[in-house]
Amino acid sequence: MAYPSVQALRHRHAMTVRIGPIQYRLTSPLRRVWAELGHLYREYPQNDPQHCPEYEVAVAPTSWWRRFVRPQINIRADIMGPFAPLPEAQGQVAFEMGMNYQAAMGLNRYLILHASSVERDGECVIFSAESGSGKSTLAAGLSYGGWRLLGDEFAFIEPRMGLALPYPRPISLKNRSIDVMAERAPADRFSRRYHGTPKGTLGYLMPPPDSIARMDEPARPRCVVFPTFTPGSTPAIRLVEKPEAHILLVASSTNYQTLGEAGFLAMADLLDACPAYEITYPSLEAAAALVEQMWEHSGEIRQAKRHG
């Protein structure tokens, strides 16, 4: 019987991967974790010598013996957060958490909103909501229904031009949302399911190929939406007053305070340019119809503004 050498055990897989404006360096010594990561990011630009990695995220065993006994992993990253150890079987979840945290806490050249967003004709809809409100599922459903996914977790607003930059990471779907999207997206674009995570069962859905291929094309924000998925509800839209929208968006930003004056101006410009809506919807189909209504309405508002 051949045993792995000490050198082989110490080997760390490493790659750089670029998602929109961020180049990550990802490492792990764990073969299974690495295989899943490679599968999920197979269509993203990798190991591009033109770009320096901005953040490193490593997923590694918590100790030498926990590699073999009840395998457990830790996240190690440039910006360390309150990461709890996870079972090795959730290595991909650990990578995603670590990558999210680096963007949320470190990327201060953009105004960051905790929001998903989709694009059409060069303009985008920003869905701002807390975790669990359905914004990822909504963005996933729309992106597999003709829209381009800009991002399911964060909207990056470039402060000088006010453009939203794509950050089309694999979409994080939770619990029943995985089944909802399994009916709408090809099976080969899903990761396996990760059970028993801090957020329940998680699954990752690769964005449509076009969303990944066009990750360098920014979009101009057209409207902001605060969505709430409520089973059995009647679909409804409410125009949100700008002061209320400001409070909600500031609360959703991970770096508004940090950016100071630049954040204030970027947020004020965003609100100036975009009407804000609150929607309640019982299904993806209902939400898609509401989004079309808001798209039309926000276009009319902008036309009216242009004509004084």
Added chain:
Amino acid sequence: MSIAFQSFLSRDCLVRPVDDLFLVFFRPSGQTHMLPVTSVALLDVLDGNALSIAEIPAVLAERYGTEAEEGVEASVERLLRELEAVGLVEAVTTAGPSMSMTALGGSGT
């Protein structure tokens, strides 16, 4: 000696209207405040210009073409104290008449 209030609106603040309110970013604290038009008008008349509570209603009326209402000082003082609490206005002690004469080149006592 008397108390007056002043702001540094043009030096320390960025102001953007949102519907009927105003967003005011205060550089020294890095905080954003959402203020009604009356508060922004107060900051405006006090911008680099220390005024007593008694003087403010007349200056506001002149600046904005409104009529100074009687008994408005209490409301002005309440607003000033709120703005002072977040640093948007400062209370300053102004000199009495004799000191003013000194400043104007008078003999003083």
